[in-house]
Amino acid sequence: MALEPDERRDPRDPASPSGAETRSSDTTDALIARAVEAVRSAPEDDASWREITTNVLDRVRRLMGPSEPVLVHAADGATTQDDEGSRTYLSTRVLVAALRRLLQQAPTHAPTGIDLTVDGERLVDVELRLVGAYGTDLRALADRLHVEVLALLRDLLGPDPQLGASTVSICFEDIVDGDPRTV
Template identity: 30%
Template sequence: MTPDPDSILNRAARELRDAPEEPRWVDISSSIISKVRATTRRTWPVDASYPTSPVGRESDTLHVSDQVVRRAILRALAGVHGSQPTDISLYLDDKTCTGISIAVVGAYGSDLQAVGNDLARIAIGVVADTLGVALVRSDVDVRVDDIEV
């Protein structure tokens, strides 16, 4: 006989509620977060071009970590029109960036179409600055996952 999953979840929730609170939780959680941040992350190299290539060196290659590109986009988009990015992904063809997917939490009452277009425009600029890749609006998917009131 298989136990009912709901009863297992209810029991776990009850035990967590009834457990005594750890007085040093803030210190412990900070320690855990710092250790998680210190762990290595797997990154993917993305082709980029040098902003200024000396004559004769056009064939040199430059790779930028996808984490660097995604973090730059995140920083540029944070708080624009009250929205908050929750997920940023790069569309890659081998190692070439061909587009971006952005998920955001939008602000209630915003013109979400206009906000999406502004976010896409900003992300296109970041990719151009970071990778030297020229994307267009149709290369960027902006998805509103939630609305914040």
């Protein structure tokens, strides 16, 4: 069941027998396709399957980083969703992904980092680190992003009374010529 390395390929770049050190999405796709083929060809009762699955899942979890639950509020601001006291939570991983999508929509800026702080199941701080495009009015952009980020957070988490403009901080770490999403 193990994937055997192809002796003709440079270990730095499995897609290139010539030893080029660049990787492309085609290379990644080819590697994934080989892995899928190897897994599918293995017998289901293979004793090593559980060990491999556990190892892969552990690596994916480490890659993804930790996630914390954030309490979602009902339309009236309550934290319970029904008479039985049920609560709904949203993962910080989901929040970061949604914020990243929002911050990648315009050619005036791109995110370099998104940090969330959760205290007592509530989101208490959002730190956004961005790269801006040269010539952009960064103050006006930051003002607009504050509004958009808070609207997104309220849409996802409901009307948490502790969630306000001071929750979100924006830091421009660099200015680049051209579209920061492609630089």
